[in-house]
Amino acid sequence: MNSDLLKISSLSMRFGGLLAVDNVEFAVRKEEVFAIIGPNGAGKTTVFNCIGGFYKPTSGLIELDGTAIQGQPSHKVARHGLVRTFQNVRLFKNLTVLENLMVAQHAKVKTGILPGLLNLKSYRRSEEEAVERAAVWLDFMGLREYANREAGNLAYGHQRRLEIARCMITQPRLLMLDEPAAGLNPQEKRDLQQLIDQLRREYDVSVLLIEHDMSLVMGVSDRILVMEHGKPIALGLPEEVRNDERVIKAYLGEE
Numbered sequence: 001m002n003s004d005l006l007k008i009s010s011l012s013m014r015f016g017g018l019l020a021v022d023n024v025e026f027a028v029r030k031e032e033v034f035a036i037i038g039p040n041g042a043g044k045t046t047v048f049n050c051i052g053g054f055y056k057p058t059s060g061l062i063e064l065d066g067t068a069i070q071g072q073p074s075h076k077v078a079r080h081g082l083v084r085t086f087q088n089v090r091l092f093k094n095l096t097v098l099e100n101l102m103v104a105q106h107a108k109v110k111t112g113i114l115p116g117l118l119n120l121k122s123y124r125r126s127e128e129e130a131v132e133r134a135a136v137w138l139d140f141m142g143l144r145e146y147a148n149r150e151a152g153n154l155a156y157g158h159q160r161r162l163e164i165a166r167c168m169i170t171q172p173r174l175l176m177l178d179e180p181a182a183g184l185n186p187q188e189k190r191d192l193q194q195l196i197d198q199l200r201r202e203y204d205v206s207v208l209l210i211e212h213d214m215s216l217v218m219g220v221s222d223r224i225l226v227m228e229h230g231k232p233i234a235l236g237l238p239e240e241v242r243n244d245e246r247v248i249k250a251y252l253g254e255e
């Protein structure tokens with residue numbers, strides 16, 4: 001049985017004369033939390049952008065459960081069950097918290113102009129179901145009391161949780177988190193670690209994250225890929241990576 005959900009082979013991305021990602025290979029297993037770390041400019045975000053359909057890789061293969069997805073735009077990639085958050089939270093800031101969760105489900109709600117105008121029963125039912133799903137995620141994330149507040153007015157930590165809820169409500173197979181701990185206080189970081197753990201356990205989702213916060217990475221990841229200058233320099237369990245000479249050198253060299 002193949003337990004790999006996402007498989008990256010010989011991935012390279014060139015920007016003009018710069019080889020930002022140089023022959024990267026790794027696989028994320030089903031229900032695994034997999035982190036990519038590395039000093040600034042190592043190529044982590046570029047790998048993310050290739051996987052998420054924001055960049056067309058110069059070469060290489062990206063497979064999700066056996067289906068090649070490289071070069072597909074992000075909305076198509078999302079249909080395969082791969083969704084992401086962003087380094088700087090991206091929400092519809094003028095919409096309420098609940099509305100953000102409703103918009104995220106547009107692909108599931110039976111919309112279409114005619115059924116909506118006629119207020120058909122099937123349309124109403126599917127909208128009710130979407131509200132019910134949103135309520136479940138509001139509770140799960142501790143955001144119910146903010147349901148009718150504009151997303152842009154939420155505390156930053158809550159915005160981050162809403163962004164993750166907005167991904168999870170689409171029932172993804174792979175959740176990609178781009179520096180989810182950035183801007184969070186120590187308590188919020190501990191909550192985030194618990195949250196990631198819980199999502200994987202209860203929702204069978206694999207998590208791929210980029211993160212600079214080492215305590216979160218070491219605490220939550222099953223395996224870690226370390227990149228430097230576009231190349232993978234280590235891949236293994238947290239304790240293996242932590243003690244790897246090349247990794248220590250890459251990080252010390254940064255300071």
Ligand SMILES: Nc1ncnc2c1ncn2[C@@H]1O[C@H](COP(=O)(O)OP(=O)(O)OP(=O)(O)O)[C@@H](O)[C@H]1O
Pocket residue numbers: 015018020038039040041042043044045046047
């Ligand atoms: N769109 C782009 N055009 C040109 N160069 C780019 C582009 N995106 C990234 N780069 C370059 O590619 C290299 C890798 O950048 P990338 O953002 O992937 O690194 P990173 O590991 O995510 O860094 P950080 O931790 O600072 O976010 C850098 O030298 C960067 O300047």
